[in-house]
Amino acid sequence: MAVNEVLGNDDYSEVCLNPEFNKLLLKLKPHLTEDGTSITVQRDLRDVEERFRQEKGTWLQQHVLLSNLKDLLLESQMRGSKIATPSSSAQFYETVQNMLTHAEIGDYIHCDPETGGERTLFGLSNDDLRLKKPFEQHSKSIQQRLIPELESRLRKRCEALVGFYDSVTDAESAKLTFARTSELPTNLEQDLQKLKLDEREIKKEQSIQETQYSEYYQNLLRSLSLLESLVKNRRLKSQVESDEVSTLWLTTRCDALCLKIKIFELQILCDTYHEGTVQALRKIRGEIDRAIHSTEYDLKQVDQTLAAYEAVGSGFDNLVQEYTRLKDEIDNKKWALRELKQHSLEETSNE
Template identity: 35%
Template sequence: MRVNQSSFRDKLNYVQLSRGDVFFLCLCLTKVKEAFPVEFSEECMHQNPEFVKLLNELSQHVCPTGVSKQVQTDLHQVSQHVCPSGVSKQVQSDLHQAEKELRYEKHPWLMNHILYTELEKLLLEAEIEVLEGAEPQHELEKLLLEAEIEVLEGAEPQHGKQFYSMLQDHFTTIKTGDYLNCCPDPGSKVRLLGLTPEVILEQNTHMQNLPYIEQKLIPLIEEQLSKKCDKLLDYYNSTHDDIGSDLTVGQGSQLPNVIEVYRQKIDDEREQLKKELRRQDAQFKAYYATLLDSMHLLEELVSKYRLRNQSQHDSVMAEWMMMKFDGFCLKIRVLELEIMIETYTFETTKALQKIRDHLDVALAEATKKRTQLQKLLETYQSVGMGFDDLVKEYGRLKEEVENKQWALSELKQSESSADGQT
């Protein structure tokens, strides 16, 4: 807040500052504003002169970024020997040199691998077309026909498939030599069955025809690779049109640069995406911290202002609920009385009275009988424990008498039946 000079004089009567002190504080305030991104008014300067001096002393040892000047100097010295990734520049240089040597050594192998793959693909397509009995639509089949003519003219073997046969045999011989190294150690001289690549090549009867094979296959492989390069260039350059072979060859020679630019663009976008993710993460953390602060503030406001009258509010709500509960109880009682009036009429009351009289008589008789039985039980219990034995003995004797009576009746029946038979 900015105020005029007269207001300063009115407000600063309690601060005893000389003109020299005021001038010194103004200089300190200027240095503080230059060193730190803070808003410090003249009013605050006059109210807190010691704080201004403290900030001035601090500005001599701390950079605007919040790091001490000594640490800033050390970081600058370290940055001269360390890359931003944290690796020393010497190690980074050695790493770049190793990558360069790796690319240099890998380049011939990749070229040979491409030629090997293309040759294998041509042989496979030609074999599939021969097995299917199709017309010679592939360039290799046309070469077979041309080879037949040339072989006939040169008095060579007279079969049209001779070219394909010697090409397949030569390719198989080369592949067989790769399987001889059965030992995992590259420096080992152990070979499968004791064979060497030289021995395998000596068994190839078509070595003298190798120049002829190369002469016929090189243009075909170059054509296939040119088509693939055109397709790859069309993918990376969508504005490319088929406007001439010279231009296509010129653009094809620039294909590595196009791919490198495209790859660099992807790397830049990936780095930008990482920065954006870090920024969003920091922003999320800031939003989360702000949300937590807001929640704490809301809890404080609720506990300070709302909960102060919560007890009174709860008591009023409790009284209201009690009154409402009493009202419901009265309504239920009225409903109960209405149901009883509708259920128990004058005639129903007389019938219920008669039923009650009958039940009272039955209850009196049952009570009297219960009393008699209870007295009898008490009499039995007064006899003691021997009464139970007498009851058991009586039951046993009664059972024996019944058994003997049954046996006598059976004997009488058997005697009467015997007399009748005689």
């Protein structure tokens, strides 16, 4: 395989700029796989995976046999609990149970919590268990009866699995059900591979859909932004024209209201201040003017008196008290004078 086929045209054009790197890739090519893994490592990995698959298959076979044997013993115990007198079958299954228990003891005698410890349960060892086999003489006879029963159970379960996987419709196909059990692992493996391929395709489709969704979403946002800007510009232009018309209308209405208020004010003045009222107000103004002149004359006299007291000094209490009284009187007269002047100005403006 050429370097450009491995890297692609774009990457290969960049590699061509460095010939030494190109030579290095060509030297590494016989020692690496297409995904960059060492060929030796990949071969060792395949060997390990194959050994692991074999060991796993062996363990699964033993596990299936043990599970079926335990189920068989459990069913026999349930049947035996309903029968008062134990039969030969019950005794047979009891013997099988004891043999199974004796075989499982070896998994529990090593109870030392330390790694590599030699302490065992009751000091027993695997050699002790192998020497003491109370059911050794019955093993052959038990196997002759037990193995067919286990095979029958496994056969029924295999037929049930095949029936579940591929339902049988006619009697001729039912006879071949057990024969098809040997094809069941291959069929399941093919289905599993197909499911994985479908899963990858689904993930690929999901990735494409997510990318398309993101693109559609961005396009939608841009479209909304453009639409919003167009609406704002159009609305602003229309708003300016509407504001101008509204402003002109409000200005005209305000002017009209101001004229109405002025007319109403003049009408109230005309109704309030007729000829007789004006003459009376003029007389009142004359009286107020005379009172203003009199108050101003009194204020001038008080100021002169106050100035005389201030010139005397602060040694006399009576003079001080008189000074205080006169000053209060001056303040009162000033207030009265202001009130009279303000009232006179109001009367003048009304005329």
